[in-house]
Each structure stands twice: as C-alpha cells, then as structure tokens.
Amino acid sequence: MALTFRQLRYFLTLAEELHFGRAAEKLHISQPPLSTSLRQLEEDLGVKLLQRSSKSVKLTTAGEVFQRQARRLLEDLEESRIMMQRIADGASGILRIGFTPAMLFRGLPLALQQLKSTHPGIEVKLLERNSSDQVEGIESGQLDIGFIHAMPLPNTLEKLALASEPLLGCVPSHHPLAQRQSIYLKDLCSDSFITFRRDLSPHYYDRIMGLFHVADLTPNVTHEVSQWLTVIALVANSMGVALVPKSLMDTQFSNVSFLPLADVSITHESHCIWLKDNKAENLELLVSILHDFHS
Numbered sequence: 001m002a003l004t005f006r007q008l009r010y011f012l013t014l015a016e017e018l019h020f021g022r023a024a025e026k027l028h029i030s031q032p033p034l035s036t037s038l039r040q041l042e043e044d045l046g047v048k049l050l051q052r053s054s055k056s057v058k059l060t061t062a063g064e065v066f067q068r069q070a071r072r073l074l075e076d077l078e079e080s081r082i083m084m085q086r087i088a089d090g091a092s093g094i095l096r097i098g099f100t101p102a103m104l105f106r107g108l109p110l111a112l113q114q115l116k117s118t119h120p121g122i123e124v125k126l127l128e129r130n131s132s133d134q135v136e137g138i139e140s141g142q143l144d145i146g147f148i149h150a151m152p153l154p155n156t157l158e159k160l161a162l163a164s165e166p167l168l169g170c171v172p173s174h175h176p177l178a179q180r181q182s183i184y185l186k187d188l189c190s191d192s193f194i195t196f197r198r199d200l201s202p203h204y205y206d207r208i209m210g211l212f213h214v215a216d217l218t219p220n221v222t223h224e225v226s227q228w229l230t231v232i233a234l235v236a237n238s239m240g241v242a243l244v245p246k247s248l249m250d251t252q253f254s255n256v257s258f259l260p261l262a263d264v265s266i267t268h269e270s271h272c273i274w275l276k277d278n279k280a281e282n283l284e285l286l287v288s289i290l291h292d293f294h295s
Contacts, residue, residue, distance in 0.1 A: 098134035098146035102228040150269035151203040160272040165246040169259040178257035192222035192240030
C-alpha cells in the first residue's frame with residue numbers, strides 16, 4: 001500500500017463536503033477522478049471510508065478515524081515543508097553558547113526559543129561555565145558567544161548589556177531580618193556571609209567587599225562559591241546570608257527572603273559577549289534577537 005498526498009487531500013475535502021460535486025468543484029477537478037481516487041484509497045486500506053447512496057454521502061466509523069489521521073499527516077507534512085524551507089532560506093550550523101546558571105532567569109531561554117522558532121536550522125549547544133572561563137573559551141574559539149556577569153574584558157571582545165539590577169539582601173525566611181521591609185548593610189555582618197570566590201569573580205568579590213569596607217564594616221565571610229544559584233541554595237538551607245541580584249527572586253526558593261538595602265545602592269550587570277571579528281550569521285541572528293529584547 002502506498003498512499004499519496006493527493007489521495008489524502010481528495011479524501012479530506014470529500015469528508016468535509018460530503019458531496020462529490022461540491023468536493024470536485026472545490027478541488028478544481030471533475031467527479032470521475034475524485035471517485036477513482038476514493039475507490040483506490042479504500043482498496044489500499046481494505047476498508048470502506050464512505051457510505052454512498054443516491055441521496056447522501058456519510059463517513060463510516062473507519063472513515064471518521066481515518067479523517068483525523070489524514071488531517072494529522074497533512075499538518076505534519078506542512079510543518080516539515082515550512083521547516084525545510086526555513087533551513088534552505090536561513091542560517092544553519094552549531095552555535096556554541098557559554099552561560100552561567102543565573103542567566104536562565106534573565107531571558108536567555110526566551111531568546112533561544114525565538115532563535116529556534118525563526119531559524120530551526122541552527123543547532124544550539126549550551127555549555128555552563130563561569131564568566132572568566134567563558135572569556136577564555138571565546139578567545140580560544142571553543143565558544144561562539146557567552147552570557148556572563150559583568151567584568152573587565154579584553155579589547156578583542158564585543159559586548160551587549162543585558163541587565164542592570166540592584167543587589168538585594170538574601171536571608172532565610174525564618175531569619176529575624178526577613179520580617180523587615182528593608183535592611184542595612186551592617187545587619188548582614190553578624191551572620192555567616194556567603195559570596196563568590198575571588199579567584200572566580202574578582203570583579204564582584206571586590207565590589208561587594210568594597211561596600212562593607214567603605215562603611216567600615218567587616219562581613220563574616222564563611223562560604224565562598226562559584227555560582228549565584230549556589231549562594232541562594234546555601235541561604236535556603238540556613239547556611240548564612242548574602243547579597244544577590246534581584247532577578248534571582250525568580251528562582252522561587254520558598255524558604256528565602258529578599259530585602260532591599262536602605263543605606264547603599266549597588267547594581268549587578270550581565271553581558272553577552274563575542275569576538276569582534278566573528279561575523280557568523282547564526283551569531284549575528286542571536287545578537288539581533290537580544291538587541292530586540294533589550295532595546
């Protein structure tokens with residue numbers, strides 16, 4: 001049995017019209033080819049799809065089932081045709097993307113969904129790395145584009161600012177500070193303080209520690225980690241307190257409270273970075289989407 005797309009299209013039109021004359025007219029053919037196509041389809045399937053009389057045409061039970069299947073087959077075919085056309089007309093290839101986990105809460109998934117929707121020929125490969133490793137990966141050709149926490153960059157890289165957000169106090173939900181509307185920097189000094197390891201993120205480590213030093217305060221740095229999500233997880237498990245970017249409120253940890261700082265203002269910035277001389281089409285398409293998202 002070898003069904004043809006024409007047979008499916010003819011049958012679906014007839015199943016909708018339930019009238020040979022109207023179906024033939026809609027298909028721009030005469031009735032004999034339509035009748036022949038239906039007869040051949042029924043022979044191929046080994047079932048009756050239509051009950052025909054001089055007064056009416058009705059779908060059999062098998063015909064009703066086959067109508068749903070035929071419609072699905074043609075819809076799948078059309079989706080495949082559109083996808084293949086996009087691939088033929090658009091960009092393709094692998095786009096190697098470095099990211100830090102916190103970027104999952106700053107619009108990265110939406111941007112990649114948009115890229116895949118409009119350019120399905122592009123294959124996205126995600127590689128989780130800290131910011132400094134991404135800089136090295138892009139310069140060495142291991143990555144095409146990176147999503148990092150702001151840091152000093154070599155002049156070989158181009159950057160696009162994605163977000164600038166305040167840092168908030170982050171404490172366990174049962175902590176006495178959690179009941180306040182806002183807190184002061186000194187309120188975080190009596191607990192174990194959680195922050196980035198300086199060797200992994202000297203830029204943010206120095207900025208955060210600088211806040212305390214300017215205020216003549218010394219935080220009790222007890223835990224040093226490599227990712228913002230680890231900071232949140234430790235706070236959630238009552239291991240200490242921290243300063244974290246506002247976007248991490250979307251992590252939906254139920255046992256963590258986020259509080260604005262009343263006495264200082266500091267922002268956290270995230271960037272998208274790539275080599276200045278990289279003119280790959282798939283890279284430029286993603287950067288264009290990011291420009292639209294953040295314009």
